[in-house]
Amino acid sequence: MNSDSRYLESVLHHDIPLTRDMGLKVLDWQARQLRLSLPLAANVNHKSTMFGGSLYCGAVLVGWGWLHLRLKEEGIEDGHIVIQEGQISYPLPVTRDATAICTAPSDAQWTKFLRTYERHGRARLSLETRIINEGSDADAVRFTGQYVLHR
Template sequence: MTTIDPDSKARELQEVLHQDIPLTRDMGMQVISWQNHQLRLHLPLAQNINHKSTLFGGSLYCGAVLAGWGWLYLRLKEAGIDDGHIVIQEGQISYPLPVKRDGVAICEAPDDATWERFVKMYQRRGRARLSLNTRIVAKDSEESAVEFVGQYVLHR
């Protein structure tokens, strides 16, 4: 089994986001880590502040979507699948708390059975859907300020 350096994968994703989705540069978005199939993105308050001195809702939505997109991008790379295009098909978000300082978007892995069904469907049909959950917390907190469920589609 090949060992994958999580730091190199985080750096690779950072480059892809800033190159292919220029908005992420303007937002100051940074990939914090990719470990144990968990992706963490940094959303700085300074570049995403609103009139209430909290993180702007649109930036939070973008961070949540991109945490899921980035999670799927990295997981597919690990699985050796590199012939598909990832798109967000649908998203549902709630904002239970304001984010008054830098935010961290966290996307966790779905259960193994869900992942395996997704991969098999893609291999069989060239198209598959996967729901991913992202939450955003204020830096140095674990309390969810934003909860997001995104439906992502991978197609050839």
């Protein structure tokens, strides 16, 4: 775990206490990709699979964390990130520990987001995240979130 990963995990556990109870851990932040770990044991439901609410939370948080770290890299620390809207699907059950993943949007989307924020003090960015079962690469959860940064 690099220093950015430790930093983000500290922010999440301090600012969003639910993440501690979920057992959420930051696995890594590299090549503009963020990966979080969600343990099944802390998020299990009555069917011995991961609770849908925990999966939604993990999908939102990996996008929020991605944006938080990316803005930190850009030197932007005067804004507040909120989720405005989200669309989620659950194509597969999560039956093991899981990994939530967020990769970078296109360079054009990122540049437009930054320019809009600089001009107006508010900007929206759509991020796609996914959650996979440990040992698999198949999407168990797909999420698209509209995140807003505002001063």
